[in-house]
Amino acid sequence: MIAVLALRFVPARWMTAVVVVGAVVVGLAALAGPPSTSTDSARYAWDGIVQHAGVSPYAHTPQSTALSGLRPDWLFPDKVDGTCDDLKPRFRGLGDGADGHCTAINRPDVTTIYPPMAQLWFAAVRAFVPATAQYLPFQVAGLLLSLVVTVALVVVLRKTGRPTWWAALWAWSPLVASEAVTNSHVDALGAALATAGAVLVAFGRPIWGGIALGAATATKLIPAIVYPPLLGRWRSWWAIPVGIAVFGLLYVPYVLTTGLDVLGYLPGYLSEEGYEDGSRFALVSMVFRGDAATVVVGLAVLLAAFVAWRLSDPSRPWSGEVLMIGVTFLAVTPRYPWYALLLIPFVVLSGRWEWLSIGLAIALRGVWPSTDAYRWWLLAAVAVIVVVTLLRTSRSDWRRWWERLSFRRVEHVR
Structure with a gap:
């Protein structure tokens, strides 16, 4: 917070560069190690791997033998002397994946919880890397996403006549570095889409805003709470049916393959x-x-x-x-x-x-x-x-x- 306040003394012509460069430095530092607060991104990786094999992520649990041929060693290392205990220093959050394997995936005995927009994100991030790639793809994606949000916030602050140094509250935030980059939580995507949707609706683009808000809600559900403050103009209400339509359409491919199991x-x-x-x-x-x-x-x-x-x-x-x-x-x-x-x-x-x-x-x-x-x-x-x-x-x-x-x-x- 002190570093952010110090930006008030930086000349305006340098402000954007300082904020963005600082965001890059903080983000690169956040790439230095594996996830530390959770291994949710292990589930993200698995859901992406499963989808690229043509299987719905809602159809089987990670420990299901039906998917045993898709298991990479880094997600499902072999047990040592019949247990996972000796592997835990290297595999944080490791649990019993059954069939002689351990797993870094949380709750391997249940199907995925994540909605369809999150699943599309998982598939997109894993589209250009082999199954052996570990946590880094999602960390890099989280860094790029956080930088996009930083630049977008600077643009909106300029448009609304507010000092751009405020963007550093996101760009330099230890919480953003930890949870959007190091731990790669999909909540960063939900926050980015929700912010984009709110900005678009506020700037008189309720259709596009509704699309973004529908996608945000189909990422983590909680962004649905962004709607009420946007509805002060009648035309802004178009964002609601558009958002609902987008939310439903994103579910269609998964419902067709998995039915009501999409609730996960x-x-x-x-x-x-x-x-x-x-x-x-x-x-x-x-x-x-x-x-x-x-x-x-x-x-x-x-x-x-x-x-x-x-x-x-x-x-x-x-x-x-x-x-x-x-x-x-x-x-x-x-x-x-x-x-x-x-x-x-x-x-x-x-x-x-x-x-x-x-x-x-x-x-x-x-x-x-x-x-x-x-x-x-x-x-x-x-x-x-x-x-x-x-x-x-x-x-x-x-x-x-x-x-x-x-x-x-x-x-x-x-």
């Missing part, structure tokens, strides 16, 4: 993670339990959607996006740091830096997996957001916001 492990994952019984919601579960917690979370997200819709300037909806995404994260309380990738581009565009405290809280949860500690970090994030908002918001702004929420006036607030 999603239902099981939601149950395993505690979303079905409400136990996952770190803040809400302090007061409500079970189904009541789920209802409260749903109401909180709906309220955030309403407020973001009413208060957002449809031509500059960035603050509304930050509110929508931030409140959703506070309600749902994801425990994986890569979810915060969706928030950062909108913080850049809005200048609402205080909301990065939520991303920091989620990242700390990954380092120190304690529910009690996570609650304190989230509450601290809420305190930061409330204090900064009170300090930076004038009385006239509060009055205009109230009038917007009560439907008294029609002008938008930036």
